[in-house]
Amino acid sequence: MSMIETADVEGGVSLHQRILSDISEKILSGAWAPGHRIPFEHELSAQYNCSRMTVNKALSQLAKAGLIERRRRSGSFVRRPQSQAAVLEIHDIRVEVEALGLLYRYERVTRHKRRSDAEDRSLLEVGTAGPVLALECRHFAGQRPFAHEQRLINLTAVPEAADEEFLAIAPSPWLIGRVPWSEAEHRIRAVAADRQIAAALDIAAGAPCLVVERRTWSAEHPVTHVRFTYAAESHTLVARFRPSQG
The missing domain is CATH 1.10.10.10 (Winged helix-like DNA-binding domain superfamily/Winged helix DNA-binding domain)
Known part of the structure; x- marks a missing residue:
């Protein structure tokens, strides 16, 4: 030998x-x-x-x-780690990141409490003006940005959110733990990163991104609208279904 x-x-x-x-x-x-x-x-x-x-x-x-x-x-x-998320589920980004074997970290970037404008009401699908909480957050996988989050919370439906700073906990697990959602809607599209998203995700301006927008309701009351943006090469959406029995 x-x-x-x-x-x-x-x-x-x-x-x-x-x-x-x-x-x-x-x-x-x-x-x-x-x-x-x-x-x-x-x-x-x-x-x-x-x-x-x-x-x-x-x-x-x-x-x-x-x-x-x-x-x-x-x-x-x-390789950039690639996660998979189920299209029809409301999931916690922490679970996605930890499934990759990477350390998860969350960062709240901005927090603004205000009266809703026309764009806010359109995103939440509410007819009248009311108080909302606007949040911008980042989620990390290891040392790299993983997802950028822009969220509106309807404070008429979730008044206790007005007192939550969202420094130690991300909005999604906080809401899931307090508001039983009864309906959700997902919209998925591809975009090119603008300067804000490029800086937030540490990617080149114009790089392809995957955007997942979600609205949730509780007993017909709009609760939140959230937009998650991922670098396209790092995220895959998965839907598993059966043929209609009709």
């Missing part, structure tokens, strides 16, 4: 596993951001004093797990 093959096991942990662990940790911690080039096979082989076959096996496993993308002649690169 050669020295390199013997070195394939160190302290009970195979070099294959060490390479997997080291690279995964750098990606999941945010030390290697999406688009970062992974060292070439021959560089990793020299670094770990192992065969290129061992390195190739580890990189193939990382690619299969969706953490890296392998490009012929160019090398391997960190």
